[in-house]
Amino acid sequence: MVDVTDKAQKYRSVAYYSGCALEGSGNGYDVSTRAIAKELGLALKDVTNWNCCGAMEVKNIDPKIQTYLSSRVLSNAVHLDGADVVMAPCNGCYHNLKKAEYELTHDPKAKEVVDKLSTKAGHETYQAGQAETIHALDWIKATIGEEGLRQRTKGRLAGLKVANYYGCMYVRPRHIFPEKDKGAGSESTSKPHFMDDLLAAAGAENVDFPLKTACCGGAHTLSDADTSTKLVLNILQAAEASGAEVIATECPTCHTGLEMHQVRAEKRFGKKTTVKMMYFTQLLGLALGIGPRKLGIHTNISDSRDLIIQKQLA
Amino acid sequence: MPIHEKSLIRPENIKTHDKLVIEGVDVSGHWSTFIEPRVVTDYNEQLEDEISAFPGGDKIHRCFQCGSCTNACTINAIEPRFNPRYWIYLIRTGMEQELLRDKDIIWQCISCHKCTHICPRDVEPEGVMKATALWLEAKGHAPKSPSHIFDDEFSRQVIERGKIEDTEVLHKFLVKTKQPLMQDWLTAIAWGIAKRLPVKWGIKMGFAQIFKPKTRGWAKARAAIEDYIHEEDDKRKQVLAGGPKQDQKLHPKLEAAE
Numbered sequence: 267m268v269d270v271t272d273k274a275q276k277y278r279s280v281a282y283y284s285g286c287a288l289e290g291s292g293n294g295y296d297v298s299t300r301a302i303a304k305e306l307g308l309a310l311k312d313v314t315n316w317n318c319c320g321a322m323e324v325k326n327i328d329p330k331i332q333t334y335l336s337s338r339v340l341s342n343a344v345h346l347d348g349a350d351v352v353m354a355p356c357n358g359c360y361h362n363l364k365k366a367e368y369e370l371t372h373d374p375k376a377k378e379v380v381d382k383l384s385t386k387a388g389h390e391t392y393q394a395g396q397a398e399t400i401h402a403l404d405w406i407k408a409t410i411g412e413e414g415l416r417q418r419t420k421g422r423l424a425g426l427k428v429a430n431y432y433g434c435m436y437v438r439p440r441h442i443f444p445e446k447d448k449g450a451g452s453e454s455t456s457k458p459h460f461m462d463d464l465l466a467a468a469g470a471e472n473v474d475f476p477l478k479t480a481c482c483g484g485a486h487t488l489s490d491a492d493t494s495t496k497l498v499l500n501i502l503q504a505a506e507a508s509g510a511e512v513i514a515t516e517c518p519t520c521h522t523g524l525e526m527h528q529v530r531a532e533k534r535f536g537k538k539t540t541v542k543m544m545y546f547t548q549l550l551g552l553a554l555g556i557g558p559r560k561l562g563i564h565t566n567i568s569d570s571r572d573l574i575i576q577k578q579l580a
Numbered sequence: 581m582p583i584h585e586k587s588l589i590r591p592e593n594i595k596t597h598d599k600l601v602i603e604g605v606d607v608s609g610h611w612s613t614f615i616e617p618r619v620v621t622d623y624n625e626q627l628e629d630e631i632s633a634f635p636g637g638d639k640i641h642r643c644f645q646c647g648s649c650t651n652a653c654t655i656n657a658i659e660p661r662f663n664p665r666y667w668i669y670l671i672r673t674g675m676e677q678e679l680l681r682d683k684d685i686i687w688q689c690i691s692c693h694k695c696t697h698i699c700p701r702d703v704e705p706e707g708v709m710k711a712t713a714l715w716l717e718a719k720g721h722a723p724k725s726p727s728h729i730f731d732d733e734f735s736r737q738v739i740e741r742g743k744i745e746d747t748e749v750l751h752k753f754l755v756k757t758k759q760p761l762m763q764d765w766l767t768a769i770a771w772g773i774a775k776r777l778p779v780k781w782g783i784k785m786g787f788a789q790i791f792k793p794k795t796r797g798w799a800k801a802r803a804a805i806e807d808y809i810h811e812e813d814d815k816r817k818q819v820l821a822g823g824p825k826q827d828q829k830l831h832p833k834l835e836a837a838e
Binding site: 326490 | 635636654655658688690691692693694696697702707710713714725726727728729730731732734735738742743744745746747750753757764765768769772773776777788793795796797798800801803804805807808809812
């Protein structure tokens with residue numbers, strides 16, 4: 267097991283896997299992640315020739331294809347970029363890479379398929395254990411940590427009430443996250459807290475939010491829109507009832523799902539909610555004094571520009 | 581929260597009469613509810629094998645009916661008919677006709693993995709849900725679900741180019757499901773962003789329509805994936821077309837009677 271000081275050093279330079287969503291509708295997350303990396307002196311090297319991880323859709327065609335897609339990304343990071351840590355800000359990508367790691371360790375059939383496809387595709391087969399996949403939360407937590415953030419942000423988020431929403435892919439199923447639920451210092455799959463910890467260190471007030479890992483219906487956000495709107499409305503109303511002004515997110519699909527269905531809930535069901543969605547990297551960026559445009563805040567569907575002016579963050 | 585278990589008693593077979601006397605015995609009211617018997621003979625003994633042949637369904641045989649999956653299920657919380665434990669029971673006992681009574685909602689599994697997380701037997705119920713949804717379509721019991729149309733379009737872009745482009749996925753999905761592009765909520769969102777963004781963003785979005793994001797050096801990976809899909813499809817067709825498993829032998833007494 268890599269100890270704390272090791273990780274603090276190791277994660278300072280990582281292979282960066284943005285994924286498709288961060289290039290498109292989740293661009294605010296990408297822009298803000300890169301901005302805070304620059305501000306904090308952390309190196310990001312984009313994975314060469316990366317491909318889609320398969321998201322939530324390819325596994326329904328065939329889970330082994332999704333395993334292959336994820337393993338190709340890991341293979342490129344290891345063999346083309348010489349990396350041993352891959353950092354993914356998107357829950358979907360993070361989950362899929364972790365899942366591929368698990369299958370390649372435990373399922374000989376998956377290993378066989380990945381080997382066959384990698385050979386045919388003309389690249390090295392990724393072997394389990396060659397790289398460690400981490401989420402953007404793990405990345406900031408280990409390198410800068412709460413103490414580092416306290417020093418650099420001087421509690422600038424004070425007065426901001428935040429509900430921290432983690433979604434499904436960051437915590438379930440437990441067996442693909444062997445480093446979670448390991449006691450003090452580790453993340454929890456039932457009550458995740460890394461984002462809470464980082465934002466609290468920057469001065470934010472984390473409200474008691476019961477739906478941290480509730481499903482937003484993201485996988486069916488368009489194909490079963492009514493179900494997604496119901497699930498999202500639950501989350502938005504619970505956040506508001508807990509007193510939140512902002513829902514902090516760490517996944518582009520959850521984030522845009524919450525935003526889009528906030529609009530749809532008002533249009534179709536007449537239920538209005540006013541809580542704003544912001545990526546945790548945008549909140550940390552503001553706390554570090556980076557301007558909102560550089561953090562892509564104007565590209566979020568839910569318009570939080572007035573709120574951040576009111577909170578003297580811009 | 582109680583574990584939901586759907587009864588095999590069909591609602592229409594439950595009979596209650598407000599005023600009924602049979603041979604001098606008063607059987608009025610709900611305390612004397614009758615259940616009309618029925619006999620089930622149309623089992624599909626291959627059902628578990630058929631579902632196992634679809635991707636994700638191969639661990640269904642591990643289930644011991646604890647019910648944790650249905651208890652944890654996100655969709656069950658908003659639609660009580662959605663019952664993974666019950667459906668797994670029906671599949672394993674070959675009760676195909678019972679399963680088909682819920683064929684219009686099985687595709688709605690949202691892949692939240694609450695079931696996978698909690699299952700003590702590593703059944704991966706979410707995988708079984710997806711496998712069952714595909715099985716329903718392959719056997720012609722259900723039309724292609726909206727989520728399958730979405731998955732197909734998404735996967736098509738990934739397999740073709742290595743990456744997806746958000747607006748293309750949205751646009752093609754709406755077209756394939758014969759929905760209008762101009763829907764109140766979508767236009768509200770688009771307009772809301774358009775008002776705030778600088779011109780260069782609009783140009784960038786326009787460019788993305790022509791120069792779609794793609795992975796360099798993807799051609800061989802594409803060919804490899806497409807070959808794999810064909811091989812798996814062939815294998816599956818054989819399982820669906822086949823009769824009893826080759827190594828299944830009749831009980832000696834039955835064999836003697838044949």
